[in-house]
Amino acid sequence: MTNLPTLPNQPTHLSDAERIVSTRYAAGAARTVVIIALGWHLANDLPATLASGPDPLCVTVWLAFTAVGVAGSIAVLKGVVIGPAWRIAGCAVLLAGSAAMHATAPGSLFAFENWAWGVAGWIALLLFWNRPGARHPVWAFFGFVTANAAISVVALIARGEADRTGLAKMLLVVYGVGALQLTLYAGKWGLESTVRRFARDRTATELVRAAKQAAEQAHIARQDRYSTARAAAGEVLTGLADGRLDPADPSVRQRAAAAAARLRRLVTETDDVPDPLVHELRAAADVAERRGVAVTVDQVGALPTVPLQVRRALTDAPAWAVAAAGTHARITVVSNVESVTVAVVGDASIDQPRSDEPVTVRHDDVLVRVDQEGGQIWVETRWSHAPSVSP
Secondary structure, three states: OEEOOOOOOOOOOOOHHHHHHHHHHHHHHHHHHHHHHHHHHHHHHHHHHHHOOOOHHHHHHHHHHHHHHHHHHHHHHHOEEOOHHHHHHHHHHHHHHHHHHHHHOOOOOOOOOOOHHHHHHHHHHHHHOOOOOOOOHHHHHHHHHHHHHHHHHHHHHHOOOOOHHHHHHHHHHHHHHHHHHHHHHHHHHHHHHHHHHHHHHHHHHHHHHHHHHHHHHHHHHHHHHHHHHHHHHHHHHHHHHOOOOOOOOHHHHHHHHHHHHHHHHHHHOOOOOOOHHHHHHHHHHHHHHOOOOEEEEEEEOOOOOOOHHHHHHHHHHHHHHHHHOOOEEEEEEEEOOOEEEEEEEEEOOOOOOOOOOOOOOOOOOEEEEEEEEOOEEEEEEEEEOOOOOOO
16 A cells, blocks of 8 residues: 555645645545445444354454455545555455355345345445546446446356346345445545536636735735825926926935936836846936936846835835936845845935935835945845844
């Protein structure tokens, strides 16, 4: 016998949802077949064995059937696949016991004490229950039922009971018991197939629902970013229009450049690119380069998946620093599987980003450090998977 890493009869390509749902239903079907097989063997066969005298052969067959039934039940409940050799040996024990009981049945083949041929199919069902990858699993079990019925018909003929009444009784028993066994076995495979389709459909529905919810959240977040960018740009444009702000003032030009960088980033956040964080930083660099600032962007290490809100906080202060650069700026992105660091060094003679600036994006897990000395500004933002407190 070999243990399976997944529930028997399940294809290995199943999704987690399909496997969970299928496992629950398959476990219920497994318990059902075990209760029927062992229940029949105890409630019907044991009294019949005791009623035989008890006959030594009858007791021996009952014990052999019990051993096969217990082993098969354990395999069914634990999800163990019974190998072909063990399955053939178990079937041989069942057929041999059925034939031996036929040969020694007192009086009639249909006597109460001749119980083996009626329960053989139920115990054999345990041996055939777990057959992963089988193309036509029902046919193998149907072969056992046919062999058991053939032995019974031969015994009926050999005992001279093959008259109209005997054949009618034989047909009634074989059809009644065999049909139940085959129906249960075929129903088990049909149930698993139906359950997998149900789980697959439910997974698809949940994916559609999740995509819709994500789209709604993305729309709300984009509206929020748009409001932030519009507020920053609108304040500058309003001040220029009513004369409160002087275009020749370096701080006004810096505020206008920062607002342009945010608008540019708002557009690039929806682009489908391998590294959206670097893409957004390049967008800020483009704005500065149009003012004649020489900007270089260096990247070291592979970027992990960065949530959108974290990405906004990582790029906001560096974008401000690039917008503040007078002639040159250098953007460096250093990342690994645990953290991302964005640093900007450039020449700037204007105010650095302020923590109380209403349009500055902040995040609890992003550390922001700003230094300015001798006409040079240095900005660093850092994010790691472990939450940290900003100093």
